[in-house]
Amino acid sequence: MEEKAPPSGEMPKPAPKGRGLWIGIAVVVIVVAVLLVAVFAGWLAPPTQPPPGPTEDEILKIGTVFPLTGGLAAFGPDGERAARLAVEEINEAGGVLGQPVELYTADSKTDAAAGRDAATALIQTSRVDAIVGAYGSGISASVLQVAIANEVVQVSPASTSPIFSNHSFDQDWFFRTAPSDALQGVVAAHYAYENRSFRQVAVIGINNPYGNGLATVFETTFESLGGTITKKLIIPEAQTDYTGTLTDLWDGPEPAPEAVYFVAYPDTGVQLMSDWWTNRAGWPTEWVFSEGLRDQTLYVDELVTRGIDVSTFEGSSPVSPSGAQYDAFVSRYMAEYPGDTPTLFASNAYDAVYMIALAAEKAGVAAGPEIKAQMLGISRPPGTTVVPGPAGWSAALNVTGDVDYEGASGSLNWDEFGDPTSSYEIWAMDQSNQIFQKEFFSEATVLGWL
Structure with a gap:
């Protein structure tokens, strides 16, 4: 019996349901497998980020x-x-x-x-x-x-x-x-009164916290020991002439000082001492300096270059490390x-x-x-x-x-104010006009004076 063809325009019948389902599953499995391989191979991994730098x-x-x-x-x-x-x-x-x-x-x-x-x-x-x-x-x-x-x-x-x-x-x-000048001023005053036996001393300090503070400590301590401060002068820094300042010390009604404690830096120190040297015959005195003037090149050598005799000069300072x-x-x-x-x-x-x-x-x-x-x-x-x-x-x-x-400059055991204690020295000039340590005051001695 002859089989008849389907009428023109009629859609072919779909494949059986079981066959289509298995084709779909196979496709999904292949896609998942490819994705897994890509992930593990690093194809789809995000780019590697460098570790964060320090904050x-x-x-x-x-x-x-x-x-x-x-x-x-x-x-x-x-x-x-x-x-x-x-x-x-x-x-x-x-x-x-x-x-x-x-x-x-x-x-x-x-x-x-x-x-x-x-x-x-x-x-x-x-x-x-x-x-x-x-x-x-x-x-x-x-x-x-x-x-x-x-x-x-x-x-x-x-x-x-x-x-x-x-x-x-x-x-x-x-x-x-x-260390604080609360210590240096005490040492300088004790040295001036006890070691040098000065009883009438003038004080000169530059007009800043360093000059004011150290000059005041020296003044207070020296007077507490029984000495007299003939005059305390606070002067501007780095002037071109200090003749007027020096005239105040010697030509006023106060007695002439046996010594002057001078608190300054080299620029002021060189000029003032040059002015004093020019008139030294009328202004005889001894000089004791602060550690701000303990500089061989810019202070001592400069004074020597100017023809000033530095042989009797002394100063106070924290002890050299x-x-x-x-x-x-x-x-x-x-x-x-x-x-x-x-x-x-x-x-x-x-x-x-x-x-x-x-x-x-x-x-x-x-x-x-x-x-x-x-x-x-x-x-x-x-x-x-x-x-x-x-x-x-x-x-x-x-x-x-x-x-x-324990540092290069000392033990540096800070007190409650962040201040270290220290031993102190008196520095002076040797025969070659070089700074050397003349006297030593231990930390225990210094603290005992406070």
């Missing part, structure tokens, strides 16, 4: 405000070099919080306004967590106002005015690695900067950097408030002794408990 609070940034120019330029450049050496050593031995420390420098120009502007730029532009500086108490005071407002720790290697030993003044943001840590610092410093012997306060600047770094490491974060909270604790017993230098810092990173920093 700002994981990188310690330190700024320096040093007198690279101006009246204290004898000290600033070596302080900056010492700070840089400390940062290099710390970074060589592992850094702080696992990251290299960053150092930013600025010039105070030995001027309070310039120092304030330098600190502002370091904080606002470089975003530093701590400032080492300044030299000169008046400059440090102007820097401190910026530091307080921005919650940045400040450590001065050379500002010695007693005004900083006051919680209401510094709000606990200020520390120093040089000594010992194993200081010797090691000098050795590393001179290897880094051949031909340059570190000046006064260079080791204090070096220690300031190490103490900030140690406080940040202990805090676990590079931020002002947290660093501030650790500062006193890392400076004094009890705790594992930590010393500066690459080996010392490497060891410090492995200490889990309390630490006690």
Whole structure:
């Protein structure tokens, strides 16, 4: 029987249901398999992202405000070099919080306004967590106002005015690695009264917190011992002539002084002493200077060049650093900067950097408030002794408990005000017009006078 074709235009019948279902399943399985292979092979994986970098609070940034120019330029450049050496050593031995420390420098120009502007730029532009500086108490005071407002720790290697030993003044943001003039003034007064037997002394101080503070401490202590201050004069800095000031001391109604205690920096000191030398026949006296004038090149040598006889000059100062840590610092410093012997306060600047770094490491974060909270604790017993230098810092990173920093400039056991104590010396001139230590007063002796 002949089979009939379907009518024209009629759709063919679909495949049986069972056959279509299996075709669909096969397609799905193939697609899933391809996708799985692609995922495991990494074809469709998102691009690999680099690990996140350190946050700002994981990188310690330190700024320096040093007198690279101006009246204290004898000290600033070596302080900056010492700070840089400390940062290099710390970074060589592992850094702080696992990251290299960053150092930013600025010039105070030995001027309070310039120092304030330098600190502002370091904080606002470089975003530093701590400032080492300044030299000169008046400059440090102007820097401190910026530091307080921005919650940045400040450590001065050379500002010695007693005004900083006051919680209401510094709000606990200020520390120093040089001792307060509350000690130096006492030592100088005792030396003048007891060792030199002076009974009538005049005082001259430059018109800034350093000059005012130290002159006042000397005056108060000398009078308490039974001496007489014939006159105290506070003078402007870096003038071209001080003849009028000196005339005031000798030509007024007061008795002529047996000695003058002079608190100044080299620029003022050289001019005043030159004016005195010109008229020395009418103004006979002995001179005792503060540590601000303890500079061989810019002060003593300059006076000698001008024909002034310096043989009888003396001065007071915190004792010159000594010992194993200081010797090691000098050795590393001179290897880094051949031909340059570190000046006064260079080791204090070096220690300031190490103490900030140690406080940040202990805090676990590079931020002002947290660093501030650790500062006193890392400076004094009890705790594992930590010393500066690459080996010392490497060891410090492995200490889990309390630490006690013993620095190149001394033990630096801070009191509640962030002030270290110190031994003191009287410096004088040898036969070659070189500064040497004439008298030594131990820390215990000094503290016994307070």
